[in-house]
Amino acid sequence: MKRGQVVQNVFFYVILAVVIGSVMIFGYKSLKSFQDRGEHMDILQLKTTLKNDIRSVQSDYGALTVKSYSVPKGINEVCFVDLNEEISSGLRRNYLEIADSIDDNLPDNMFFLGPGRSIKDSADFGDIKVGGPHWVCYDVIDQKVGVKIEGKGNYVLVVEDFIKTVSIPANSGEFEIISFKSYPGLSLTVPAQSGAAGSQITFAIDTESGEESLSDKLIINSPITEWSPPLELRMPLDGRACTSGLVFGPDDLIPDCSEPGLLLYRLSHI
Numbered sequence: 001m002k003r004g005q006v007v008q009n010v011f012f013y014v015i016l017a018v019v020i021g022s023v024m025i026f027g028y029k030s031l032k033s034f035q036d037r038g039e040h041m042d043i044l045q046l047k048t049t050l051k052n053d054i055r056s057v058q059s060d061y062g063a064l065t066v067k068s069y070s071v072p073k074g075i076n077e078v079c080f081v082d083l084n085e086e087i088s089s090g091l092r093r094n095y096l097e098i099a100d101s102i103d104d105n106l107p108d109n110m111f112f113l114g115p116g117r118s119i120k121d122s123a124d125f126g127d128i129k130v131g132g133p134h135w136v137c138y139d140v141i142d143q144k145v146g147v148k149i150e151g152k153g154n155y156v157l158v159v160e161d162f163i164k165t166v167s168i169p170a171n172s173g174e175f176e177i178i179s180f181k182s183y184p185g186l187s188l189t190v191p192a193q194s195g196a197a198g199s200q201i202t203f204a205i206d207t208e209s210g211e212e213s214l215s216d217k218l219i220i221n222s223p224i225t226e227w228s229p230p231l232e233l234r235m236p237l238d239g240r241a242c243t244s245g246l247v248f249g250p251d252d253l254i255p256d257c258s259e260p261g262l263l264l265y266r267l268s269h270i
Helices: 003-058 089-094 096-103
Strands: 064-070 077-081 110-113 119-123 128-130 135-139 144-151 156-159 163-167 175-179 187-191 200-205 218-221 226-236 246-248 251-253 262-269
Touching: 003 064, 003 110, 003 119, 003 144, 003 156, 077 096, 077 128, 077 144, 089 096, 096 119, 135 144, 163 175, 251 262
Parallel strands: 128 156
Antiparallel strands: 064 144, 077 110, 077 135, 110 119, 144 156, 163 200, 175 187, 187 226, 200 218, 226 262, 246 251
């Protein structure tokens, strides 16, 4: 093959590679743009459906409903915030981007969160209130999320159930942990108890009590009154002194502060 033909062939293959590469890059960008537009439309449809459901429930005073929604891929949590209330330490500590949005006086009170709890989208849902610590984030499971709302006439209350009941383990070494997403750091560890087969324990937060202290809102109900090993109640430190005592049942408890940021109380009697 002559030298001129070799140069021509090399030039041809270089041009061919550039053309193929350009087509692949253009195709990828087009596909990505198409996927992004599809995701944006799915989120827009979800926001529209949520807003319509909230409007329909709002005027029906006392109506309580749980709705299930299909959620686009990439969204892990759906959050609601009551903008009329102070930002709780739990929200600021665990959902910094939402707290920053509130600090910036943005009107959005509903947030779609992706990986790392980053905000993928948000919206202003009008006058909504949220029970408990005034914010709630629902986990998305299998691209589904359940939202509980109650009509209050001129606004809607977004509800999280602050009451959970579990069976008390009967086999030595077993335990159950009860916690609430909107109260990060708060949990009750329920150890196995001899003869407890079939018994249950309920852990609840009385959000309507009017008490300012979280410890005064806690309710623990169980047919077992003496615990060995004891129940373990963990609460966030949130600036309180580690020596903060807690009166629970007949006991005046002093916390164990060996776990960073937490107060640990061991309850032998309830």
